[in-house]
Amino acid sequence: MISLPLVYTILALIAYTTAFWYLFTHLMTKRVPNHWFISLVAGLGLILHAVVLLIDMKTPFGINYNVFNLLSFTSALMLLLSLLYSTYRPVLALNLIGIPVAALGLILGYSLSQPILTLKQNTLGLDVHIILSLSAYAVLLMATIHAVLLWLQDRELKNKQKHRVWVNLLPSYQAMESLLFDMLVTGFILLSTALIFGFFTIDDFFAQHLAHKTAFSIVSWFVYGALLFGHYRFGWRGQKARCFTIVGFMLLAIGFIGSKFVLETILGK
Structure with a gap:
């Protein structure tokens, strides 16, 4: 039976891929991308990413601080900040870096998640x-x-x-x-x-x-x-x-x- 975290992970990766491909094709063909579309689709991926992290990191014993969870968390924060910076600076193209990094962090966090590691x-x-x-x-x-x-x-x-x-x-x-x-x-x-x-x-x-x-x-x-x-x-x-x-x-x-x-x-x- 497919678990909910796996479903959320797949949906987040689909959102990330859609936002990345849309931005990449528009920039390569020198067309102006729709900033709101990228923000909404990548933002949806971030929300799903956050849900996966919440499920894995929040435990009855405290927050699970294993290294792959933290890499996943950091990659999601980086994409969030990239989207925020691009709202007032002409740097929308930088999301071509932020989106794959967030996707890779999500994959590592989900697939390599280790036993619960909490602070004493x-x-x-x-x-x-x-x-x-x-x-x-x-x-x-x-x-x-x-x-x-x-x-x-x-x-x-x-x-x-x-x-x-x-x-x-x-x-x-x-x-x-x-x-x-x-x-x-x-x-x-x-x-x-x-x-x-x-x-x-x-x-x-x-x-x-x-x-x-x-x-x-x-x-x-x-x-x-x-x-x-x-x-x-x-x-x-x-x-x-x-x-x-x-x-x-x-x-x-x-x-x-x-x-x-x-x-x-x-x-x-």
């Missing part, structure tokens, strides 16, 4: 810390993908290529770079708030295997902070901004996803 001493403050952290990771992941797209655009412009795929497909370089710093400011504020909640809600960083994760997060916070200070004080942008953005997220990824994968999957903790 869970509090509301700790839940807020986790939600803020996931939100920060989602925004900063978007910023990292954005930085890669800017690098592709910059390479095509400097090499004066005849077939400029990224230059023609995406908004202007200046608009893309402005949105990059919008994302960085948002992610930096969320990360700062998450770290503050973490210091007030976590009792023993070493006993809870959080010391290395916190250390990487703090170093990443300094990297992002230095970039934003340099941008608004000294006008840093271009290659320097892209490098700082990518390095900052690599530190976050090592601290969060890497350590969690090692603890859960390899060490079984």
